[in-house]
Amino acid sequence: MRELVDRLEQKRLLSENEFLKLLENKETEYLFSRACAVRERYYGKAVYLRGLIEFTNYCKNNCYYCGIRRDNKNAVRYRLERAQILDVCRSGYEIGFRTFVLQGGEDPYFTDDKICEILADIKSEISDCAITLSIGEKKYQSYQKFRTSGADRYLLRYETASPAHYAKLHPQEMSFDRRISCLYKLNQAGLQVGTGFMVGSPFQDLTSIVNDLKKLNDFKPQMVGIGPFIPHKDTPFASFASGSPELTLVLIAVIRLMFPAALLPSTTALGTLGSEYRVKGLLAGANVLMPNLTPPCNRENYKIYDNKAYEPLEELAKQVESAGYYIDINNIGDSKIV
Ligand code: SAM
Numbered sequence: 001m002r003e004l005v006d007r008l009e010q011k012r013l014l015s016e017n018e019f020l021k022l023l024e025n026k027e028t029e030y031l032f033s034r035a036c037a038v039r040e041r042y043y044g045k046a047v048y049l050r051g052l053i054e055f056t057n058y059c060k061n062n063c064y065y066c067g068i069r070r071d072n073k074n075a076v077r078y079r080l081e082r083a084q085i086l087d088v089c090r091s092g093y094e095i096g097f098r099t100f101v102l103q104g105g106e107d108p109y110f111t112d113d114k115i116c117e118i119l120a121d122i123k124s125e126i127s128d129c130a131i132t133l134s135i136g137e138k139k140y141q142s143y144q145k146f147r148t149s150g151a152d153r154y155l156l157r158y159e160t161a162s163p164a165h166y167a168k169l170h171p172q173e174m175s176f177d178r179r180i181s182c183l184y185k186l187n188q189a190g191l192q193v194g195t196g197f198m199v200g201s202p203f204q205d206l207t208s209i210v211n212d213l214k215k216l217n218d219f220k221p222q223m224v225g226i227g228p229f230i231p232h233k234d235t236p237f238a239s240f241a242s243g244s245p246e247l248t249l250v251l252i253a254v255i256r257l258m259f260p261a262a263l264l265p266s267t268t269a270l271g272t273l274g275s276e277y278r279v280k281g282l283l284a285g286a287n288v289l290m291p292n293l294t295p296p297c298n299r300e301n302y303k304i305y306d307n308k309a310y311e312p313l314e315e316l317a318k319q320v321e322s323a324g325y326y327i328d329i330n331n332i333g334d335s336k337i338v
Contacts, residue, residue: 001021001022001025001027001030001031002030004018004021004022005022005030005031005034005257006034008022008254008257008258009034009038009257012257012258012259012260013214013217013258016207016210019210019213019254020206020207020210022250022254023206023209023210023247023250023251023254024206028246028249028250028253028284031250031253031254031257032249032253032283032284032285034253034257035252035253035254035256035257035284035285036283036284036285038256038257038260038285039256039260039264039285039286039287041260042260042261042336043287043336045324045325045326046287046325046326046327046328046331047282047287047288047289047320047325047326047327047328048099048263048287048288048289048328048331048333049096049097049098049099049288049289049290049291049327049328049329049331049333050097050099050100050101050132050265050288050289050290050291050333051088051089051092051097051099051100051101051290051291051293052101052103052268052290052291052292052293052294053080053085053088053089053092053100053101053102053103053293053294054103054104054292054294054298054299054302055079055080055085055102055103055104055110055294056078056079056080056104056105056107056109056110057075057077057078057104057105057298057301057302057303058077058079058104058105058107058108058109059104059105059106059107060105060106060107060108061105061106061136061170061174062170062171062173062174063169063170063171063174064168064169064170064171064202064235064236064237065169065198065201065202065229065231065232065235065237065305066232066235066304066305067232067234067235067303067304067305067306068105068302068303068304069235072232072234072235074234075234075301075303076301077301078298078301079107079109079110080294080295080298082114082117082118082121084295085102085118085121085122086118086121086122086125088100088293088294088295089122089125089126089129090125090126091293092293093126093129095313096329096330097129097293098128098129098130098330098331098332098333099129099130099131099132099332099333100122100129100130100131100132100293101132101133101134101155101290102118102131102132102133102134102135103133103134103135103155104134104135105136106135106136106137107135110135112138112142112145112146115133115135115146115149116145116146116149117149119131119133119146119149119150119151120149120150122150123149123150128332129332130152130153130332130333130334131150131151131152131153132151132152132153132154132155132194133146133151133153133154133155133191134154134155134156136156137156137178137179137182138182139185140185140188140189143182143185143186143188143189143191144189144190146189146191147189147190147191151191152191152192153191153192153193153194153222153223154186154191154192154193154194155193155194155195155223155225156179156182156183156186156193156194156195157195157196157197157198157225158176158179158180158183158195158196158197158215159179159197159198159201160197160198160201160204160208160212161197161208161211161212161214161215162208162211163176163177165201165203165204165208166179168202168203169201169202169203183195183219187219192222192223192335193219193221193222193223194221194222194223194224194225194263195216195219195221195223195224195225196216196221196224196225196226196227197209197212197215197226198226198227198228198229198243199226199227199228199229199243199244199247199248199251200228200229200241200242200243200244200247200248201229201243202229202237202240204229209247209251213251213254213255213258216255216258216259217258220259220337221259221262222262222263222335222337223262223263223264223265223288223335224255224259224262224263224264225264225265225267226248226251226252226255226267227243227248227267227268227269227270228242228243228244228245228247228248228269228270228273229242229243229269229305230242230243230269230272230273230305230306230307230308231305231306232303232304232305232306233306242273245270245273245274245277245280248270248277248281249270249277249280249281249284250284252264252266252281252284252285252286253284253285255285256284256285256286257285259337261335261336261337261338262335262337263287263288263333263335264285264286264287264288265281265286265288265289265290266278266279266280266281266282266286266288266289267281267290268290268292268308268309269305269308271309271311272305272307272308272309275309275311275319278311278316278319279319279320279322279323282320282323282325283323288333289316289320289327291311291312291313291316292310
């Protein structure tokens, strides 16, 4: 197994069979130790923070796995207005956040112009911050406008690298090709791109995960976000099991070895399967945490899956320290990819 890990570290890629062998292996100690060594070469012991602001849970899409899908009539819908979003950024800035992630469903209420106004508001008041958008599939011109209005980064997972698998996770009106083409458009528009996939989504097997991993190479992303699928009771996938947190940890380590300088979050979904997994994510090579800054009364309605975890910053800081790392407060947290 050491041989495989060493080969991955040197070549940053393996054959399909080698990847499968690595993913099936239960001996993870060496893999995690190499992933941490590589992470520390680029980022030392620092953990970067992103303040997550879930500003709308309205969504025109109907992804079968997602709790804020259009057809979930039990979802209590909300939107944060421009002034509220700015308020959240302001208070986040005061406690040391220098990056804000504005995430939401695909909500037609937030036209390009509205998004641009929000971006401009934040940047004119807080010039030394980075703004990440995560609001789904848009036209190239929209991504360009977002960029010129102050967006620095964009998160858009492809969810799965297989068009056939994509079609099992989404209704017909949604298109794998469109999702992928958005990732290229984001790049062209000059945004730093983060992408990734769900681990353990229904109908996924290890071979499709190997393809998910290889697909990352098409984009050479600055950020890679992966997290376990977790069922939501009001979706068509309510009765499917959650993805494995252990496999997610292995994949974080593999991705760290494939993309040594990438920004890799230890995600909320991973922490939802057990608070210890968030730290384990860091010890498998992740270097980013995304504490939730959404106002508490709204946060509880941004339920993309059941039992979504919330960990206060002080608690996270303690966990990070217990892992031998520290939160690099006041750091905008750019990737070291050149
Ligand atoms: N609308 C934007 C988009 O499509 O990228 C951002 C919001 S969307 C809710 C953010 C991510 O949540 C998706 O990319 C998906 O991977 C993840 N997600 C949704 N439902 C999930 C579930 N049941 N379990 C785990 N992750 C989920």
